[in-house]
Amino acid sequence: MFLTLKRIIRTGFINFWRNSFVSLASIIVLVITLFVIGSLVFVNAMLESSLAQIKDKVDINVYFVTDAPEEAVLEVKRALEDLPEVERVVYISREKALENFRARHANDQVTLQALEELDDNPLRASLRIKAKDPSQYGAIVTYLENTLKEGGPDRASLISKINYNENRAAIENLVRIINSTEKFGLVLTVTLIIASILITFNTIRLAIYTARDEIAVMRLVGASFAYIRGPFVFEGIMYGVVAALVTLVAFYPLTLWLGPATESFFGSINIFTYYMQNFTTLFSIIMGSGIILGAVSSFLAVKKFLRL
Amino acid sequence: MIYFDRVTKVYNGNAVALEDVTLSIDPGEFVSIVGHSGAGKSTLLKLLLVEDYPTEGAVYFHSSEIHSLRKHELTAYRQRVGTIFQDFRLLPHKTAYENIAFAMEAAGRSDEEIAADVPHALSLVDLEDKMWNFPHELSGGEKQRVAIARAIVNQPDVIIADEPTGNLDPINTYEVVQILKKINDLGTTVLLTTHNKGVIDSLGKRVVTMDRGRIVRDDATGRYVL
Numbered sequence: 001m002f003l004t005l006k007r008i009i010r011t012g013f014i015n016f017w018r019n020s021f022v023s024l025a026s027i028i029v030l031v032i033t034l035f036v037i038g039s040l041v042f043v044n045a046m047l048e049s050s051l052a053q054i055k056d057k058v059d060i061n062v063y064f065v066t067d068a069p070e071e072a073v074l075e076v077k078r079a080l081e082d083l084p085e086v087e088r089v090v091y092i093s094r095e096k097a098l099e100n101f102r103a104r105h106a107n108d109q110v111t112l113q114a115l116e117e118l119d120d121n122p123l124r125a126s127l128r129i130k131a132k133d134p135s136q137y138g139a140i141v142t143y144l145e146n147t148l149k150e151g152g153p154d155r156a157s158l159i160s161k162i163n164y165n166e167n168r169a170a171i172e173n174l175v176r177i178i179n180s181t182e183k184f185g186l187v188l189t190v191t192l193i194i195a196s197i198l199i200t201f202n203t204i205r206l207a208i209y210t211a212r213d214e215i216a217v218m219r220l221v222g223a224s225f226a227y228i229r230g231p232f233v234f235e236g237i238m239y240g241v242v243a244a245l246v247t248l249v250a251f252y253p254l255t256l257w258l259g260p261a262t263e264s265f266f267g268s269i270n271i272f273t274y275y276m277q278n279f280t281t282l283f284s285i286i287m288g289s290g291i292i293l294g295a296v297s298s299f300l301a302v303k304k305f306l307r308l
Numbered sequence: 309m310i311y312f313d314r315v316t317k318v319y320n321g322n323a324v325a326l327e328d329v330t331l332s333i334d335p336g337e338f339v340s341i342v343g344h345s346g347a348g349k350s351t352l353l354k355l356l357l358v359e360d361y362p363t364e365g366a367v368y369f370h371s372s373e374i375h376s377l378r379k380h381e382l383t384a385y386r387q388r389v390g391t392i393f394q395d396f397r398l399l400p401h402k403t404a405y406e407n408i409a410f411a412m413e414a415a416g417r418s419d420e421e422i423a424a425d426v427p428h429a430l431s432l433v434d435l436e437d438k439m440w441n442f443p444h445e446l447s448g449g450e451k452q453r454v455a456i457a458r459a460i461v462n463q464p465d466v467i468i469a470d471e472p473t474g475n476l477d478p479i480n481t482y483e484v485v486q487i488l489k490k491i492n493d494l495g496t497t498v499l500l501t502t503h504n505k506g507v508i509d510s511l512g513k514r515v516v517t518m519d520r521g522r523i524v525r526d527d528a529t530g531r532y533v534l
Contacts, residue, residue, distance in 0.1 A: 223410070
């Protein structure tokens with residue numbers, strides 16, 4: 001067993017060197033495939049962070065009537081926080097709202113003076129609700145309206161306005177765009193990955209096709225299927241490892257160069273920082289894909305010629 | 309030892325390559341099979357090497373039917389049969405030494421045995437000095453001698469030689485036939501197909517003549533009659 005393994009590995013190494021041109025061609029194709037896979041990881045990360053940013057900007061505000069007691073508002077807040085769809089609820093008291101208003105209009109003396117003329121704070125307390133997913137705002141609003149109705153007429157009259165009803169079209173539109181972008185990204189990723197896998201498989205199959213007569217001879221000499229297949233599979237693994245290393249190294253200068261551009265375009269994410277921070281994950285994905293692609297392609301290709 | 313029991317092989321439903329062939333070969337025999345192209349010689353050997361399956365009938369090696377062997381049994385069977393072909397069928401990316409070593413590795417022999425037996429096999433075919441040459445660096449006769457060394461290195465029960473002299477000049481043909489004779493003298497059964505009248509006549513051994521898929525003559529000390 002150990003002897004066989006040793007021989008398989010040694011033969012794999014020797015074949016790798018002796019067929020250096022075929023090895024080189026296979027490695028180049030694998031590098032391209034792994035590069036596509038790696039790039040898709042980056043693009044997805046970028047897309048996700050942009051979408052997350054956009055999603056984060058979507059929220060709704062519930063405004064309470066000016067004479068709503070703070071206790072009642074906080075009770076509504078607690079009820080909302082218990083909902084599984086809700087990520088967080090921020091309470092903005094009347095005083096806080098006034099403070100915000102003043103800050104916003106610090107350069108607008110006319111407005112500030114008009115505010116001074118009033119006896120009472122005209123601003124309403126509000127709850128800013130952030131859902132875990134933008135598509136859930138409809139459900140949250142329905143819940144809010146229903147529970148308040150059940151709480152009796154004095155409860156129902158607490159709320160003066162929910163701005164969801166005005167922003168509804170915009171939010172729904174955004175949800176649709178986000179969803180279709182995610183779907184499109186997934187379809188594109190899957191298509192590109194399948195295409196590159198097929199190209200790799202075909203290249204390795206062609207490389208092994210040149211050895212089909214040898215495979216026939218090995219069978220006639222009495223070599224077992226596993227012993228014939230072993231060196232080819234090991235060679236495939238070597239292609240994968242070398243191609244993965246080349247790809248990972250190539251991503252370093254590339255992301256370094258693209259880093260500033262991605263940061264200004266996508267806002268939050270720098271591709272180079274992402275590369276450095278997620279190196280272990282990227283390494284596993286690319287090295288794993290390389291080894292699996294190389295080994296599986298070789299395995300299937302030899303299997304085909306063993307059956308002849 | 310080898311027994312073809314009423315074997316018929318039909319390709320694509322209508323091309324009859326072998327028709328009702330019954331043939332028995334005993335251990336230690338040297339049997340030549342002669343016949344025109346298309347007489348069924350190659351088909352006979354293909355069936356014996358389990359490169360193809362009979363349409364009817366069965367082929368036995370000792371007492372086992374070789375076409376119903378399991379995968380690992382088939383591998384073991386092939387290790388007991390040495391093969392030599394007209395086109396040599398060496399592994400082009402391996403040296404003469406490695407080609408022979410491969411057959412031993414496939415049979416699971418140890419590194420020590422390989423290191424001892426490969427040079428010995430090469431010396432039997434007089435090729436020790438070309439041990440580290442690749443097949444493309446060897447002449448036709450030398451390639452065939454490497455192939456013979458590979459065929460005998462595992463001490464098989466039978467050597468199957470499919471027109472081994474077809475690509476060789478008279479001198480190399482003579483040498484290859486001498487080597488085969490020597491192998492046979494040492495006790496190994498040899499099954500040879502050839503077109504070469506001179507080879508058959510000089511051997512003076514059993515000759516089986518085939519024509520259109522049938523055995524038409526079987527002489528104990530035959531000559532080439534066609």
